[in-house]
Amino acid sequence: MLKYTSKIRETARRLLTEHRVDAVIGFRKGTVPMICQPVLITTPQEVDTLYWDSFCGVNLANYLPKRQGPIAIVAKGCDARNIVVHMSENQIKRDQLFIIGIPCKAMGDRRKITRALNGQEVLEVTEDADTIVAKGEGFEMPFNKADVLQDNCAICIHRNPVIYDKLIGEPVPEQDGIDRYADVQKLEAMGADERWNYFQDLVAPCIRCYACRDVCPLCYCPTCFVDESRPQWLGKSIDPTDTMTFHLLRAFHCAGRCTDCGACEQACPMGIRVRRFTRKLEKDVLELYAYEAGMTMEARPPLDVYRPDDSGDFI
Amino acid sequence: MNEVKIQKERFANFLNSLTDSYRLYGPVRQADMVNFVPIRDTTEIDLSFQNTRLSSKSLFLPQSERMFEYSLDPARDDAHILKEVPRDYSPRAVIGVRPCDAKAFKLLDVNFDTQEYRDPWWVRARQSTTLVGLGCTTPCSTCFCTSVGGGPFDEEGLDVLLVDTGEAFLAKVLTEKGENLFDAAKTIEPADEELVQKALAIEQEAASKIVSRVDTSRLGELDTLALYEADFWEEVHFACINCGVCTYVCPTCWCFDIQDETHGRAGDRIRNWDSCMFPLFTLHASGHNPREEKLQRVRQRFMHKLKYYVDKYKNGVACVGCGRCVQYCPVNIDIRQVCRLMNAIAPPDRRPMHACNIAWVRSPS
Numbered sequence: 235m236l237k238y239t240s241k242i243r244e245t246a247r248r249l250l251t252e253h254r255v256d257a258v259i260g261f262r263k264g265t266v267p268m269i270c271q272p273v274l275i276t277t278p279q280e281v282d283t284l285y286w287d288s289f290c291g292v293n294l295a296n297y298l299p300k301r302q303g304p305i306a307i308v309a310k311g312c313d314a315r316n317i318v319v320h321m322s323e324n325q326i327k328r329d330q331l332f333i334i335g336i337p338c339k340a341m342g343d344r345r346k347i348t349r350a351l352n353g354q355e356v357l358e359v360t361e362d363a364d365t366i367v368a369k370g371e372g373f374e375m376p377f378n379k380a381d382v383l384q385d386n387c388a389i390c391i392h393r394n395p396v397i398y399d400k401l402i403g404e405p406v407p408e409q410d411g412i413d414r415y416a417d418v419q420k421l422e423a424m425g426a427d428e429r430w431n432y433f434q435d436l437v438a439p440c441i442r443c444y445a446c447r448d449v450c451p452l453c454y455c456p457t458c459f460v461d462e463s464r465p466q467w468l469g470k471s472i473d474p475t476d477t478m479t480f481h482l483l484r485a486f487h488c489a490g491r492c493t494d495c496g497a498c499e500q501a502c503p504m505g506i507r508v509r510r511f512t513r514k515l516e517k518d519v520l521e522l523y524a525y526e527a528g529m530t531m532e533a534r535p536p537l538d539v540y541r542p543d544d545s546g547d548f549i
Numbered sequence: 550m551n552e553v554k555i556q557k558e559r560f561a562n563f564l565n566s567l568t569d570s571y572r573l574y575g576p577v578r579q580a581d582m583v584n585f586v587p588i589r590d591t592t593e594i595d596l597s598f599q600n601t602r603l604s605s606k607s608l609f610l611p612q613s614e615r616m617f618e619y620s621l622d623p624a625r626d627d628a629h630i631l632k633e634v635p636r637d638y639s640p641r642a643v644i645g646v647r648p649c650d651a652k653a654f655k656l657l658d659v660n661f662d663t664q665e666y667r668d669p670w671w672v673r674a675r676q677s678t679t680l681v682g683l684g685c686t687t688p689c690s691t692c693f694c695t696s697v698g699g700g701p702f703d704e705e706g707l708d709v710l711l712v713d714t715g716e717a718f719l720a721k722v723l724t725e726k727g728e729n730l731f732d733a734a735k736t737i738e739p740a741d742e743e744l745v746q747k748a749l750a751i752e753q754e755a756a757s758k759i760v761s762r763v764d765t766s767r768l769g770e771l772d773t774l775a776l777y778e779a780d781f782w783e784e785v786h787f788a789c790i791n792c793g794v795c796t797y798v799c800p801t802c803w804c805f806d807i808q809d810e811t812h813g814r815a816g817d818r819i820r821n822w823d824s825c826m827f828p829l830f831t832l833h834a835s836g837h838n839p840r841e842e843k844l845q846r847v848r849q850r851f852m853h854k855l856k857y858y859v860d861k862y863k864n865g866v867a868c869v870g871c872g873r874c875v876q877y878c879p880v881n882i883d884i885r886q887v888c889r890l891m892n893a894i895a896p897p898d899r900r901p902m903h904a905c906n907i908a909w910v911r912s913p914s
Contacts (some may be wrong), residue, residue, distance in 0.1 A: 264881040266691060271881040272788040292880055296790065349581055355599065357690055371687075439579070441603070441612060443793035443824070445879050461829045470808050470821045471613035501879035503602070503794045505581050 238286040238336060241402040242308055245334050247281045249306050255332050259297050260284045260308040267359045267368075268344035272297060284308075288342040288361055291384060293497040295451040299325040306332040310341075312386075312495035314395030315528025316451040319491055322531060325454060335398025337406040340379070340387035341496075342366055345505060347382050351375060386496030386509060389414050396529055418517045421510070433478065433511075439504040440477045442470075446498035446508045447484055452491050459483060485511035490519040490537045493528050551722035552740040553731060555711075560718065563734055564591035567642055570733040571679065574608060575644040576601055585643065596645050596713070599689050600871060604800030605650045606657070608643055609674045610822070612797075616670070617818040621811065631818060636670070638677040642730060645683045649692075649871040651706035652699045653800035654680070656869065659862050660803050679726045682707035686751055688759050691872030693885055696763040698865045701755040712748040719748040763885045765866050767892050769859050776856055777848065781890045786847040788880040793824035795850065795874035795882070801867050804830070825849050851887050 246258040261270040263285040270290045273283060274297070286308075294307055295316035309317060314335060320326045347356060347368050358369045366377045380388075389412050394405045421429060444460070447453045460468050460480055469476040494516055498508045519525050523536035555563050567573060568591070575594040576583045582602035583595055617631040654675065661671035685692070685701035694700055704710050708727035712719040719740050722728055731737055740748075796802040806823035810816055823830055826846055832838045840846050858867035868884065875883050 265883040265886055266875060266881065269881045274787045297787075345581065353581070353599070355689055441793075441797050443797045444827075445790070445792035445794050448790035448792040449879050457828075461827070463829070463832075469810050470806060471810070471819050472821075473613070473810075497879075501790075501792070501794075503798060503877040503879075 238402055239284065242284050242286055242334060242336075243281045245400055245402065246275065246284055246306065247278050249332055250276070250278045250281065254304065255306040256303045258284070258306040258308070258334075259294050260334075261286060261290045261292075261294075263287075264289070267356050268342065268347065286336070287359075288339070288366060288379065289344065289359075291341040291343075291497065291500045292449065293451050293495045295320060296449060296497070298331075298451075299454040301326060301330075304330055304332070306334055308334045308336060309395050309398065310336045310338040311390065311393045311395055312338075312493045314397050315392065315493040316495065318397055318528040318531060319493070319535075320451065322528075322535060323491075328531075331399075333395065333398045333400075335395035335401040337395075337401060337403050338387075338390075338393040339363075339406060340390065340393065341384045342379065342382050343384040343387075343500070347377060350377065350382070384496045384500065385417075385507075386494045386499070390494075392493075392526075392529070415513070415517050417510070418513050421514060433481075434474065436510055437477050437481050437506060438474070440472070440481070440506060441504060442472060442477060442480065443503060444480075445501040445503060446506075449497045449501040450488070451495075451497075452488050453484070481508070481511055485515060488512050489515040490523070490525060490535045491527050492516055493526075551728065551731070552745060553720040553722060554738045554740040554744055555718045555720055556738075557716055557718065561591050564588075564594065564644065566734045566736070567730065571640050571642040571730070572637070573642055573644065585645075588644075594644055596683055596711075599685075599687060600647055600649075600692075600873065602873075602877075603798055604653065604871065604873065605643065605646050606653060606800045606803075608678070609654065609671055610657070610661075610803065610805070612822045614670065614820050615817045616807070616820055618815065619818070620815050622814045634817070636673075638673045640679070641677055642679045642681060644681045645711075646680050646707065647685060647871070648682055648701060648703040648705070648707065648710070649694050649699055649869040650800045651680055651682050652694075652703060652869045653706075653871075655706040656801050656867060657803050659864075679708045679730050680706065681709040681711060681720075681727075681730070683711045684713070684752065684755065686713055686755050688755060689872055689876070691761060691875040692759050692870060693761040693763050693872065694870035695756060695759045696761070697765060697868050697870040699869055701759060702752040712751060714744060714747045714751060717744060719744050761872075761885060763870075763888045764892050765855070765859075765888060768855055768866065768888075769863075771856070771891070771894060771896075773852075773856060773860070775894060776891055777852065779891070779894050781894075782844050782848045785851075785882070785887055785890065786844040789826075789843060789847045789882055790880055791826045791828070791843055791846060792879065793822075793826055794877050794879060795884075796824040796826055797822060798873040798877050800869060800871055800873075801854070825853070847882075851884070851891065854884075855888055855891055 242260060249255045257274050257276045259274050262273040262283045264270050268289045272292055272294055293313050293316055295313045298320055321328055354370050356368045356370050360367045364379050366379050368375050391409055391412055393408060468479055492512045502508055519536060525536050573588040574585055575588045576598055577586050577593045578595045583598035584601050584603050585605045585608055588594060615634045618634055619631050620628050622628055661668040688701050704723050708724045710721045722731055804823045805820045807820045809818050831840045840849060854867040
């Protein structure tokens with residue numbers, strides 16, 4: 235990971251010194267353990283703030299829409315796919331971007347680590363290739379990294395960026411033989427009532443802070459439907475119907491666009507597994523249209539294509 | 550001051566003895582977090598938490614609170630009349646409030662209970678509630694209460710403070726409300742000198758565990774416009790996603806929005822938490838938004854807590870150092886860092902000329 239940090243800095247320094255970009259979007263070390271902060275640097279003097287470790291889970295593509303001028307961005311596999319989504323939705327242009335590709339070694343989940351420690355506060359984390367060591371008052375606990383990955387990273391099959399201008403290290407082997415949809419199949423096996431109850435319980439702790447929406451690269455609408463006031467589509471209280479409507483509509487807006495980067499789930503202050511909503515849609519789009527979001531600029535996203543000869547009999 | 554000993558094995562009995570006189574609220578573990586809820590079974594109360602995920606402000610300022618109800622049925626005599634929704638203001642005891650949250654209630658009083666305006670729902674909820682605090686023996690690394698006028702065993706705003714000494718709690722009875730609570734509990738064992746000394750040592754040790762320090766000393770004297778126009782907001786705001794996490798987990802964020810919700814021919818007037826992070830927060834009916842940009846919204850949150858409040862009320866910052874926003878911000882925006890940046894800006898004479906000019910224009914004296 236330190237190797238990635240020095241390579242990121244080296245690349246950023248060169249790009250800024252040679253005036254090839256106006257700014258670099260990357261991460262800096264967080265002020266608390268197990269979270270890194272998105273940062274924008276504009277001068278070669280600042281490059282040493284750039285940092286990389288296993289807690290760079292925020293999707294940096296979220297900081298791109300409508301940005302002007304040449305810019306470099308550090309991109310994991312999922313970030314790169316979301317950059318492709320942005321380009322296909324005209325949010326940013328390819329020739330503006332210098333993509334610093336990260337062959338991603340998967341992100342750690344700070345909640346899993348805290349849970350395994352029974353809520354004891356982690357004060358410092360160190361890591362090597364396969365191990366994350368969490369230290370706190372009177373304990374030092376090594377974790378097998380594979381056991382504490384973000385759920386989406388554990389089943390990820392696109393860890394290498396699909397698009398980049400410079401790859402920061404050797405490509406990592408992609409996982410194969412992964413059962414990507416075991417969680418969705420459990421939901422599909424439920425009866426309608428059971429499923430409805432499941433989702434109601436899932437969102438019961440929601441405080442309508444919209445962190446899941448705001449951290450998502452897909453949510454760049456100038457005015458989100460929840461913020462429309464004329465007409466006002468949605469109540470502002472924590473009424474269960476309004477809360478559920480928000481989550482369902484947000485998920486459907488992401489259908490065929492979501493890369494399962496997991497940022498929504500990491501952002502939720504209440505620990506709601508919001509990917510439960512988007513995963514089913516991701517699976518449906520894969521099965522119905524053989525399409526995965528952000529893999530290529532060649533194909534249009536299925537939900538913005540109209541074909542009179544569509545094989546579906548609903549046309 | 551009255552000091553009482555409660556053996557831990559008798560703590561559930563103590564709580565049970567209160568249930569005839571009080572509605573009990575307390576911290577209960579729900580999955581990975583602990584939050585305040587009404588207590589039906591006193592064994593549910595879990596005092597082993599470092600801090601609750603959400604602050605206890607919702608006990609007095611619920612996230613969504615029905616204020617009035619109304620009918621739109623013209624056949625009814627009371628059509629179009631707002632009627633206050635009946636609420637239970639019978640005595641209530643909240644067990645396990647952290648000193649930071651209790652201090653926050655005092656801070657919110659300056660908004661909801663003033664000479665000019667008294668928010669009836671806030672005031673009645675405050676009056677009917679007895680706060681039994683729980684001192685922090687193991688503060689978090691993100692806690693900085695001692696930098697903002699509080700402390701892990703601060704008594705401000707509490708009626709009783711519990712000190713966990715291992716086998717027993719030392720209960721400090723701080724107010725008349727606190728005395729009434731122990732009158733209701735009936736069986737009381739006065740604290741012995743040994744327990745008092747033990748508690749004192751624990752309190753001193755806890756204060757030394759708060760290692761996070763934030764200097765707020767210059768905020769009051771700094772020029773508002775110089776802070777407003779400071780360069781660092783560019784850097785501070787970049788990562789922000791403008792979600793409501795910081796404001797919703799914050800014990801001192803008091804902003805709300807009032808909405809009428811109509812269902813068929815009846816409806817409710819509801820007050821909901823609002824957040825200065827949301828674009829809708831200051832959107833005018835004309836379509837104009839004085840805080841159109843993310844930078845403006847981020848700056849507003851910190852300026853309100855660390856400058857406007859300081860200047861208006863002259864009783865410190867509008868932050869109690871609970872550290873929740875630091876822990877739960879999805880992009881690690883850290884109020885301690887922002888406060889350091891604000892507190893460290895150059896004095897007025899070293900400000901850029903244009904800032905000085907604007908200051909002069911606005912205050913021609």
